[in-house]
């Protein structure tokens with residue numbers, strides 16, 4: 001868990017001491033579940049034209065097994081994931097000299113889980129989920145703001161449940177790579193790949 005800026009590149013006494021599985025370590029690198037400061041994560045998908053596609057989303061949570069994020073069923077990424085659920089995720093803490101890269105499969109969560117995540121979103125993000133559609137995006141700025149204001153006053157704080165277009169995904173890692181900077185020497189990069197019931201671990205340069 002990163003609570004403040006740790007010494008650059010040091011999160012344990014001996015970074016060469018290998019955890020046999022990466023998910024516990026991943027949990028220690030991420031902010032606690034109750035933190036409002038969800039990290040931003042680059043989510044890469046495979047475009048419908050075969051080209052890589054990418055964008056940033058908020059990491060909604062990590063339950064010890066899977067990372068989750070939320071989006072709109074009408075979005076390009078949702079269409080891409082329906083065609084091919086393979087994703088890569090990148091989280092970076094430049095000040096702490098750390099990066100985590102994850103590969104895995106994105107699987108939609110059930111409605112109860114996505115409803116619960118919506119309830120935890122800020123008022124601003126709830127309004128965004130309801131009003132951020134293609135017709136609104138095509139309006140001029142003043143008209144977009146009017147729509148936002150009208151929707152907000154018709155739906156007081158606490159009254160909104162998730163729109164039908166709200167969807168969550170869980171990404172269960174198949175590969176996790178931890179990168180730590182080291183001001184006094186080469187960086188430290190450890191890659192875990194799922195192998196049978198366990199993980200194959202490699203030290204990598206770069």
Ligand SMILES: Cc1cc2nc3c(=O)[nH]c(=O)nc-3n(C[C@H](O)[C@H](O)[C@H](O)COP(=O)(O)O)c2cc1C
Pocket residue numbers: 040053054055056057058059069070071072075076077078
């Ligand atoms: C700081 C920040 C946070 C964002 N969080 C989300 C998010 O949690 N979910 C989401 O769908 N889009 C989020 N976006 C918008 C996406 O980056 C993207 O523009 C949008 O989801 C459309 O992507 P797509 O057309 O590839 O589907 C965020 C953007 C920024 C800059």
